[in-house]
Amino acid sequence: MKETKVDDVRIIDLPKIKDSRGNLSVIENNTIPFDIKRVYYLYDVPSDAYRGGHAHKKLVQFLIPLSGSFDVILKDSIKTKSVTLNKPNKGLLITSGVWRELENFSSGAVCLVLASEVYDEDDYIREYKAFKNYKGL
Template identity: 75%
Template sequence: MNQTIHSCTIISIPKIQDYRGNLGVIEKNILPFKVKRVYYLYDVPSGSVRGGHAHKKLHQFLIALSGSFDVILKDGVKEKAVTLNNPSEGLLITHGIWRELENFSSGSICLVLASEVFDEDDYIRSFVEFKDSKTTK
């Protein structure tokens, strides 16, 4: 199925409120995939861009644990920017979507939950190749 930017959605993360601090919980059926890999981005230098690729089958869920950053989503036709700045929600990015992360605030942390373990063959790292893959399907 040819994914579009409309298949990427914000999902609220259930929280347990407590006077000592809130607890965000990701379990059961919050995500439409089983988490097989977890990693995070931090200490991103000002002006840096992360991402710059698409995945053939991997899905990701991005959360701004601290600070903020923008996620630029492209499906080969349309583009949209999503600002993540709240640890009680995350952005689901489906496979077949080009993503770039930019405008990281000082001290920001981006947590990524992925549906697959790392596999270099799953990456499309050239935007030209990405656009070509969208038109040949």
């Protein structure tokens, strides 16, 4: 397995087509580096709640803040990084093998998630201690 790091996580700018009637952003096959196999979204998340709290062995995700804002806390075996997502034309590419937590959801926030794989419970690492063991700590 390739050792993935927080530094492998990156913001990808989505095309933004401006128009007096409103803006439009599009995601096509060449926008993100994987084929989309699952799409879901988070909404009505209380401001004091958090989502995520896991890592994936194989799955790659692309998170887009369709509305509002939220923070993504990322961890690898060495580094922790926080990213605030608040622009619907900028998404966060999260590689496999990186722990993620989503928190500080603003009122009305909607997080769209594009995933490289269909749901597979065996791909999840849900306990942080198990994640550290997986990373060799």
